Amino acid sequence: MSSRVYVALDTPDLARAQALAAKVRHHVGGIKLGLEFFCANGPAGVRALEEVGLPVFLDLKLHDIPNTVAKAVQSLAPLAPAVLTVHAAGGRAMLEDAKAAAHPDTRVVAVTMLTSLDERDLADTGVAGSAHDHVLRLAELARAAGLDGIVCSGAEVRAAKAVWPDGFFVVPGVRPADGAVGDQKRVVTPRQAADDGASILVIGRPITQADDPDAAARAIAATL
Numbered sequence: 001m002s003s004r005v006y007v008a009l010d011t012p013d014l015a016r017a018q019a020l021a022a023k024v025r026h027h028v029g030g031i032k033l034g035l036e037f038f039c040a041n042g043p044a045g046v047r048a049l050e051e052v053g054l055p056v057f058l059d060l061k062l063h064d065i066p067n068t069v070a071k072a073v074q075s076l077a078p079l080a081p082a083v084l085t086v087h088a089a090g091g092r093a094m095l096e097d098a099k100a101a102a103h104p105d106t107r108v109v110a111v112t113m114l115t116s117l118d119e120r121d122l123a124d125t126g127v128a129g130s131a132h133d134h135v136l137r138l139a140e141l142a143r144a145a146g147l148d149g150i151v152c153s154g155a156e157v158r159a160a161k162a163v164w165p166d167g168f169f170v171v172p173g174v175r176p177a178d179g180a181v182g183d184q185k186r187v188v189t190p191r192q193a194a195d196d197g198a199s200i201l202v203i204g205r206p207i208t209q210a211d212d213p214d215a216a217a218r219a220i221a222a223t224l
């Protein structure tokens with residue numbers, strides 16, 4: 001079985017992304033490209049990373065009015081990413097239109113509550129209640145809109161999977177037990193994310209900023 005770890009190649013530098021991907025390719029199951037990479041390199045950069053031969057996850061977290069998101073997803077469809085993200089907070093119509101516009105082979109997943117946020121941040125945005133309840137509410141919205149799954153933290157993935165057994169669950173905010181947390185607030189270990197039902201684990205800096213990214217990816221894979 002291929003690894004459930006997708007490495008987040010968060011860099012604007014195409015050559016660095018290619019070099020990192022080449023180093024870790026035997027110990028990860030896919031590559032995640034986000035806004036930092038896409039804004040600098042665009043679709044041509046994505047095509048260049050496809051050469052590595054791993055599934056590509058395009059983490060653009062689209063969030064706009066339904067028409068704008070649908071047109072953006074339509075423009076991305078020729079890339080046929082394995083996974084594409086939109087924000088659940090965009091609402092049901094936006095989610096439905098995004099799914100309808102996507103390549104049929106693309107899993108469209110909704111970001112529920114960023115792993116860099118905690119409940120105080122949530123309250124600051126006017127949302128009362130727990131992270132758990134907020135994630136489950138948005139998971140239900142994504143499911144009802146016909147999406148393939150959600151992005152949530154490892155703290156919520158078990159509960160989300162219980163109410164959506166065939167959903168696809170993306171878990172970022174993953175840190176080895178002794179790893180630096182950085183700007184992430186809701187973190188779990190790779191093992192916990194896997195045991196609690198993550199379909200894929202997104203891991204960036206613990207791999208990409210390691211002295212030996214291949215060894216770091218291998219060590220993480222060994223814990224799963």
Ligand SMILES: O=c1ccn([C@@H]2O[C@H](COP(=O)(O)O)[C@@H](O)[C@H]2O)c(=O)[nH]1
Nearest residue numbers: 008034113114115172173202203204205
């Ligand atoms: O809630 C979310 C959604 C997406 N991400 C992305 O995952 C990686 C995490 O990188 P690390 O270096 O392992 O922290 C990054 O690309 C984020 O944009 C997330 O962290 N949380």
